[in-house]
Amino acid sequence: MKLNRFFVSTALALAFSAGSVSAQDIKVGHLTYHTGEYGGFGEFFDAVTDFALEVINQDPPLGRKLVPIHQDIGTIGEARAARKLVDSENIDILLNAAHNYMSYRDYILDKVKADKGPLLPSVHGGAIEAEFGGNADEPLFRGSPMDSAQGSAALLHAKNAGKNSVVFVATEAAGSQLQKNAAIKAADKLGIEVLDRIDIQPNQSNYRSVVSKIANQNPDAVIVFSAPADGGAFVKNAAESGNSWFIIGTSEWQEPGFIQTATQAAVGKHEAVVLAAFSNAGGPAWAFYEPTAKDSKYIDKIGDAGNSYAIQYYDLLVASALAIEKAGSLEADAWVAAMYDVTGGDGKVVHTYADGLAAIRAGEEINYDGVTGTMDYTDTGVPAGIYGIFQWTGEDTLEQVAEADGKAVLELDQ
Numbered sequence: 001m002k003l004n005r006f007f008v009s010t011a012l013a014l015a016f017s018a019g020s021v022s023a024q025d026i027k028v029g030h031l032t033y034h035t036g037e038y039g040g041f042g043e044f045f046d047a048v049t050d051f052a053l054e055v056i057n058q059d060p061p062l063g064r065k066l067v068p069i070h071q072d073i074g075t076i077g078e079a080r081a082a083r084k085l086v087d088s089e090n091i092d093i094l095l096n097a098a099h100n101y102m103s104y105r106d107y108i109l110d111k112v113k114a115d116k117g118p119l120l121p122s123v124h125g126g127a128i129e130a131e132f133g134g135n136a137d138e139p140l141f142r143g144s145p146m147d148s149a150q151g152s153a154a155l156l157h158a159k160n161a162g163k164n165s166v167v168f169v170a171t172e173a174a175g176s177q178l179q180k181n182a183a184i185k186a187a188d189k190l191g192i193e194v195l196d197r198i199d200i201q202p203n204q205s206n207y208r209s210v211v212s213k214i215a216n217q218n219p220d221a222v223i224v225f226s227a228p229a230d231g232g233a234f235v236k237n238a239a240e241s242g243n244s245w246f247i248i249g250t251s252e253w254q255e256p257g258f259i260q261t262a263t264q265a266a267v268g269k270h271e272a273v274v275l276a277a278f279s280n281a282g283g284p285a286w287a288f289y290e291p292t293a294k295d296s297k298y299i300d301k302i303g304d305a306g307n308s309y310a311i312q313y314y315d316l317l318v319a320s321a322l323a324i325e326k327a328g329s330l331e332a333d334a335w336v337a338a339m340y341d342v343t344g345g346d347g348k349v350v351h352t353y354a355d356g357l358a359a360i361r362a363g364e365e366i367n368y369d370g371v372t373g374t375m376d377y378t379d380t381g382v383p384a385g386i387y388g389i390f391q392w393t394g395e396d397t398l399e400q401v402a403e404a405d406g407k408a409v410l411e412l413d414q
């Protein structure tokens with residue numbers, strides 16, 4: 001069934017690209033998920049991309065519309081999907097290199113060297129080691145801080161809650177392991193005792209043996225790095241076994257598949273079940289973004305406009321489009337320099353795409369501060385971030401219940 005779904009989605013993508021993309025359009029190859037362990041995110045990821053591009057395409061950079069080609073990677077894998085978009089679809093922008101980027105990085109670097117593209121904005125780039133990106137040879141700019149920072153934010157929240165011992169549980173995905181390793185270092189800095197670190201396989205029918213092992217160690221907190229369904233199954237198994245734990249998950253648990261798997265009843269049996277994710281900065285950017293998103297035709301698929309992935313997609317695509325206008329082309333060297341120009345420095349502070357575009361066209365320097373706050377980039381393309389602690393209070397309601405100090409998180413993540 002998944003295979004048929006993949007072929008259908010691929011056929012639709014090919015039909016779309018052949019019939020709807022003009023020679024002047026900027027093609028955005030979107031690495032997304034409709035199958036596999038993150039398949040539940042697919043419609044949401046596509047919707048937040050389409051929404052951001054609709055805002056941009058009201059007056060697109062260089063007068064060229066940005067047109068998405070959504071490519072499922074859950075069945076064929078990220079590397080093959082990326083090659084298909086670059087070689088067959090001739091995309092200008094490859095959106096969302098992620099966990100498996102290193103398996104095709106040499107191929108991308110060769111393409112960039114020969115063709116000065118594609119450009120590589122990535123919301124999921126926090127799973128790629130921080131040493132890569134941010135230059136003309138590798139035009140990778142992330143839409144969020146490193147995944148490792150989420151692990152540090154989780155540990156800081158545990159410490160603030162008075163927890164002095166912890167067990168880490170992580171799937172063997174690269175991003176989960178990156179977060180776990182950062183959390184281990186943060187625990188040492190915070191004086192939290194690590195009782196155990198347990199790696200698990202994803203997509204298991206249950207995690208009762210892992211739950212039993214943890215129960216014997218009686219930790220103050222359990223921190224889990226996993227996909228939504230795996231985290232949900234773990235939380236439910238723990239409750240079914242009579243445990244009441246202080247559990248912290250990661251931003252992946254924002255996907256409704258987590259609470260649907262865990263169930264609200266099981267969550268209610270625990271001392272706490274929260275997740276560390278990124279929050280919005282409020283202010284003028286949020287004042288424009290929130291009502292615009294809620295009034296859009298995509299809101300049913302987006303759900304919570306404040307979801308950290310939604311605001312990161314939006315800010316990254318807006319910044320990327322402003323940089324294209326600033327650069328005057330899609331060539332990697334010009335775009336990279338422009339990404340630094342439009343998101344940092346002493347230029348006019350702008351909070352919307354329209355204001356930024358108007359200022360650039362008026363010859364002004366700008367500094368885009370978006371829904372996620374300042375986007376000042378390091379020299380390898382990593383931005384700052386605002387960290388929140390969230391809790392499911394119903395099957396369709398995710399609320400922020402605390403904030404993790406961003407400066408403290410960054411210090412822990414060094």
